[in-house]
Amino acid sequence: MTDETLARWWQEGSDAAFAELVGRFYGRIFNFLWHATGHREDAEDLTQETFLAAHRSIPRYQPARTFGPWLFGIARHTLADHWRRQRPCDELPPDFADPISTSENAPAAREERGSALWQQARRLKPRQFEALWLRYGEGFDIAGVARALGITRIHAKVLLFRARKELARRAGSGKGRTKGDRL
Amino acid sequence: MMACWISRLWLIRHADEYGATPPARLARHLAGCASCRAQREMHRNLATRLAATASHREPPPFLAARIVAAARAAAPYRRPAVSVHRLRWTGAVMIALTAGLSLWLAIRPAKTPRPVAAPLELAALVRETISRPMQLADQQRLTMVTRSLAQPLEQEWQRIQADANGAWHTLAADFTPSPAAP
Incomplete structure (x- = not known):
């Protein structure tokens, strides 16, 4: 069915x-x-x-x-x-810890620590993260990503391209998370 | 030599598709351009790593039951008597018909109005007909009609007079005493 x-x-x-x-x-x-x-x-x-x-x-x-x-x-x-x-705030506190990596589930936490790339992806702009998750986490094709985000296919491809580029840049420079990215 | 920006355009469209083979000109450019080649490899490797490391956690087992119960408690969905799509189509058809009728009324050719005499003109025409002197032909026709009507009446009148005269003479003969009687 x-x-x-x-x-x-x-x-x-x-x-x-x-x-x-x-x-x-x-x-x-x-x-x-x-x-x-x-x-x-x-x-x-x-x-x-x-x-x-x-x-x-x-x-x-x-x-x-x-x-x-x-x-x-x-x-x-x-x-x-x-x-x-x-509540809007510009910067997260310095002792901010990613809840997923400090989860009570120890094996899962270890698994999450292994996916540091996705932790970096969560610090991108919301739409960039959503596009990445729908494409690589959910395995949607470009048309599915575009429908879920309410954009055209070309826009979805450009969004994914920029998200990968930004992710590569942040992963290389180790840029920290700011709440302003999400607003 | 192909420009790098053309190469980047192709990368935007197909960078994370391993099955996509670049066109011959682009392949030649990639072979000779280390920067574009590195870009392509970076995007493909990143796509592979993202797909491989996306972790899926088990949701709490009670969540599904909680969602179903909340949905049933919130507002049980009932199918509308008329579907939304049908309402939309009906509305669209009605709007189209109204618009078409309005357009037709706006642009249709105007009919030539039938000439109708104004009341004043009609009154003048009647007045002229009444006051016009009777023509000769009209008088002769009127005389003929009158004669054709009067002739039978005259003959009837003469018959009545003859009958009356005969009756008078008969009465007179009955009531007049005979001179020969003693």
Whole structure:
């Protein structure tokens, strides 16, 4: 059963289809939001907000389009609202520690320390990180990335190119994280 | 020699696609340009590393049930009686029809109005007809009509008079005493 078929049943009022789609996607949405925010509890709340927003928006979903990028687009909007609600500050405190690398789960923390590249990616501009995650974390093709971000394919390619370039530059220079990057 | 900016344009489009083979001219440029070659390798290696090191953590097991329960409690979705797409199409068709009708009314050729005599002109025409002196032909026609109507009446009148005279003579003969009687 494809995601799009389930989404069409969801549109017709099937609770079972909705529950099945939640089961298929909540882990992926949670990972995206956790990598973006770095907070497990925030990611849980934002995942729930994403599905509630999708529940309200499902009448507008067009089954001819791929369901995954549509749902990630909603997650991205939910994330943007979350950043807007955050108290603005220019610089994070010097003792800021990435919650993922100091997680209570020791093996997972070691695994995260191994992906220092993604820690650097989280310090890029939100849209650059989102594009990188959707392309390489989720494995979306360029069209999927473009649909999730609400941009054209060429724009998505340029965005990914600049994100990789900036990531390479930061990884080389070891530039620190600033909250201003996200605002 | 191809310029580096042309090479960068190709890199933007295909830098993270390992299957993409550059065109012959670009391949020649890459072979001879260390900077562009390094750029290409940097993008491809970065793409590979990002895809390989993207870690996926297990979400809390209760989260799915929490989401479903929250969605059911929030506002159970019910399919609308008329789908949104159908409403959109109906609205679009109605707008198109209204716009087309308005356009047609605006640009249609104006009809030539039928000439209608104004009330004053009509009154003048009636007045002239009444006051015009009767022509000779009209008088002769009127006389003929009058005669054709009067002739039968005259004959009938003569018959009535003859009958009356006969009745008078009969009565007179009945009531007049005979001179020969004693």
